[in-house]
Amino acid sequence: MPDSAGNVAQGVRRGLKQLGPQRMVVAAVLLALALYLALNSWKLPLLGDAERALYDIRATSFAPATDPDQRVTLVVYTADTNRKTGKISPVDRSILAKALAQIDAMGAKGVGIDILFDSPQVEDAELLGVVHGMKTPVFLAYADNKTNPEAITWEQEQDLRRFIATAKTTVVQPASILLETDADGVARYWPRQYAGLPPLLSLALTNRTGDADPQFAGYRGRIRYRTPTSVDRPVFDKIPIDMLADPDLAPLIADKVQGRYLLIGGDFSDFDQFYTPFSRTGNAVTGETRMIGVEVHASMLAQLLDKAMPATVPGWAKLIGALVAVGLGVATALARTRTWVLALAVIAQFAGFLVFPFVVERAGFDTLGFPATGWVVGWLVAFTAVSSALRAINAAQREFAQGALGKYLPRSIASEIMRNPERLSLHGEKREIFCLFSDLEGFTKLTHAVAPEMIARLLNDYLDRLSAVVLEHGGTLDKFVGDAVVAFWGAPLSKPDDGERAVKAARAMYLAGEEFRRNVPEGVPPIGRTRVGLHFGEAIVGNFGGEGRIQYTALGDAMNTAARLESANKPLDTTVLVSREAMERSGLDWFRPMGRVTLRGRAQPVEVFEPVPDASDEAKALAGEIVAAHDAGDAAAVRRLTARIDEIAQSDLALKNLAGRLAQTEEGESHVLG
Template sequence: MKNSPGEISKTARRSLKQLGWQRITVAVLLLGLALHIAFSSWRLPLLHDAEAAFYDIRAVNFAPRSDTDKRVTLVVYTADTNRATGQISPVDRTILAKALTQIDQLGAKGIGIDVLFDSPQDDDVELRAALKAMRTPVHLAFADNRTNPEAITYEQEQDLRAFMDSVKTDVVKPTSILLETDADGVARYWPKQYAGLPPLLSLALTKDGPDADARFARYTGPIRYRVPTAIDRPVFDKIPIDLLADPETAPLVAEAIKGRYILIGGDFSDFDQFDTPFTRTGNPVTGETRMIGVEVHASMLAQLLDKAWKAPPALWIKVLAAIVAVGLGVITALVQARTWVQALAVIAQFALFLIVPFLVERAGYDTLNLPATGWIVGWLIAFTAVSSSVRAVNAAQREFAQGALGKYLPRSVANEIMRNPERLLLHGEKREIFCLFSDLEGFTKLTHAVEPEMIARLLNDYLDRLSAVVLEYGGTLDKFVGDAVVAFWGAPIAYPDDGERAVKAAYAMYLAGEEFRKAAPAGVPKIGRTRVGVHYGDAVVGNFGGEGRIQYTALGDAMNTAARLEGANKPLDTKVLVSREAAERSGLDWFRPMGAVTLRGRNTPVEIFEPVPDMPEDERQLAKDLVSAHSAGEVDRVQTLTATIGESVINDDAMINLIERLRNTHKGESYVLG
């Protein structure tokens, strides 16, 4: 049967009330934090590093393979160049002037120079002359102290500006060579286009030409690095600048110059080197551990030429993804499932969080700022917040349920049932139990003599006293029938000393009844004593009723016998009666025999005993001798024993009753109760 919306709403309100506003506030704050992390993990310390690592794996796995690019050529200063010119820093400018002249003559499409001329040199005159004579568009490296303080000082910037002014023509212009890296030093994305800086090198080279792409004007997405198809065929041709500076050897590389974009820079092991996703993941391109700056620019230029602009997922998609990740954490915490099912669900969700960015990357979208770790961490925080709240609610409900069970069951039994709820499934089972019935003598008459309010007060007090005794001795409270208390031992959990505790409880209930009589308010008519019957036998025990309303109870002959024993106390003038079956299993020596009786509604006689723990042994022995003699048919001995009792039993109504019954029956006959 499904719960109605109203019932669900009522349950939710009750759960929130049990949770309390403090826990609700903490849970809401944690869920807000989870959403923030799931959306903004790239901007958060520590998580950024994890996100970057996952991105590097994606970028490397989906990097396109490329044969040597015939549109871009790198012309580089090498260590051999520096040794030959005898100049290391700044690099020799004479060789650059000669190389520019040859490149111009060989018909290059455009030239980008990734070398800063930020300090005057003796050979500047020759370089200026070569630049002024250029017909091919040349873009000279520019940087300022504001955006790149690590690369250039303010004084160097002034020298650089002066050099730029001295060589500027219609074809010689400045270009920004700024490259930005993440906090871990990896060049993953295109740098910002800062105000006051000339266009970025790749943009400057293609500006106003057929290769221009306006989408890259403010693009800050990922740099697309490519993988060579073979180690002997690099992505970009790389020519030593000395080869081009010599008029005799320059024609040998004419095919690598004509019609191409030429990028000139340094290729030194200790300068202008950048980490890339390849080096971070242990997959260096062509065996190199890092990439020179001019090659990073070449990769950006090739990306622009290929129109490989990668659009990021829409903002609403990222917001929705964060909500879904956190929502899954909430749902997982709320759903009650087997441990292995929940474990599989968690694994599947985590796998989804890690796989989705790979699928998005494969589809050609920008995943540079797409969370993966953030979704997982957001899920974990949401799951923790909600599961903690659920545990708190469950604990409150468990405490309530345990308290409710504790009104009917001893604490140890209630705890066991809370641990194993299947013990209270809707079914019955045959068990051997100790059954107990009690009754308050004359209570029905009392209800006619006292106001209803007083009756309610007296009854509640009485039942509270007796039920406390049952629970104290580990019994299960079955029911209250008016002033009668029904209880049993041995179910739902049986213990070896159930018999002992049942008999002790029966006697303690009689004593509690006596205390209740003494505590009755003034004006209340005399209250009778409490009578108790205990029997051991088979009964069907379990939950009976329906799914909507059940009662844990015991049914069968054993319960009926206990009820008849309780009723037998009145005609036998006893207080507590215990059957032989119960007495023998109690392990106690409290008893004196009360003969055999045939209970109302039964054919088989029952041997009965009365617990008298405070009675001297010789008095108990007298009752034993009497019953023994009667059972053996020794009439004379019965007469002799009863004659010698005298005044010792004058106040013992039960003993007098026993003697009278024995005198009127023969050889162990049972006394038939009407």
């Protein structure tokens, strides 16, 4: 046994020595990062979204099913109420006055009004007359612009303050109706009690009636949402306010008023609706994905009345869990066993990470803030750190090439790099390359008009199409910038026909964009054309992100020129613009000259050409003749040739644009783009 322990210790020391100080430091930093991620996943982008999604599944899986709550009733304005009263915003206050009179007569326990009286109305005198005579405790909704700017402006706040000051009596007081949501717009937490705000509506009601629970005074934990036992037996009885305001109908529902808390608010499909943990999949019983604000307040009130304060998970327990997750990642990376055994161990660990929070939730603990994906990601980072540290440098370099090249390089070039990894420079080298930029017209505006899910679907489809074109024509994918594609030819390996491939790719990308436009789903607004710029020049290419990050890219003025050529398409009414440098090296006869332009941010003019393989020889020749006449200073010839455009290419906007630009400039002068 001592010999075995000694061998292990000796093996560890030998391994650390082989790693070297630099790799040891990197591994230590990554392990610290793994622990940080495992502890703080709820506070981080993407990880926080995943944590919230898993929490919602936990919360809804163990949400208690309940029959209608006999302590709380919702009184709601509906679309039918608005049609009857002829008022939508603000809602009719006369009907509220009548309902409050009936409520007071029936002996309700307390009333909370989730409606902001933030603008004077003609019915206010009638409402105030009823309010001043109330014996039942009434709490009026209050919000201020500082803590809830989406609900109330500063001017409305002043009107609200004046109304409440007029309405206040010993039994009529303000209460905060603030509800806070997470970054994804879901109401999960009890809101904070800000200085200057009156007590939260649920706290105010119970403080007045003697049902208060002191432990909820500063509570910031989860809201306990419940599910109904059936569709026809909701968690809270819901009464239309116009029914309660009717003296003939109100007595029929006296049992839902007497001795109960009544919360009054709106039940409209497009206003005061909140996402809850049920929203991702819909309520399992009702199918609803959103909840009206007054029902969220009712859920908090019922939680308070039930004294349903969940136990909190102590910080030390979360720390131990994070350490265990990271430790398991390290142990798994160090393990030397059969692949199938290792795979089963990994599956078991991941399952444990995801299932354990459900066990904690089922035990009655509040798992808001409890990591699940954080443990998985921490495990992955720890596993990666140790695995990477144990690899030899040559193996790491080969892994770098294998992981990167298949995504960014054509198959033939990738195969060559795999056979000779030294062909791929990792530190930058100066090369003459063909640089290409593309952009989709109007896509930014489209993101404001289409749902995010559809935007993601459209963008992925579009980029897949254009990426395929680049790779089919032997190009290297540099990067995506939103809907823009950046690519180049001539690195890491150059071919004699790079120029021809690049021009054909530029034209094919435009055509692929046109095909994409024709096949967008129904209901999506029209999508603009794909514009492409191509230039040949000197750039520095290589991996600029370091050996630990795959980022093979090109930098330099040639890349900037290509980007500006792409931008120049719009003012020139073209779709693909190629510089003279790139055109002359293409070996193709597709081009017609588009004149000389001074690109934005450039001092030297650039001669630009448009590849138009489908245009007639006569149309191509006409463009050349117009440019030649302008260069010779023959304005009369320019005008005469311009008149022929309608005969040869009447619908050719780019050719007309060229003629217009040349008519406005002097002999050989370039057109300056803003």
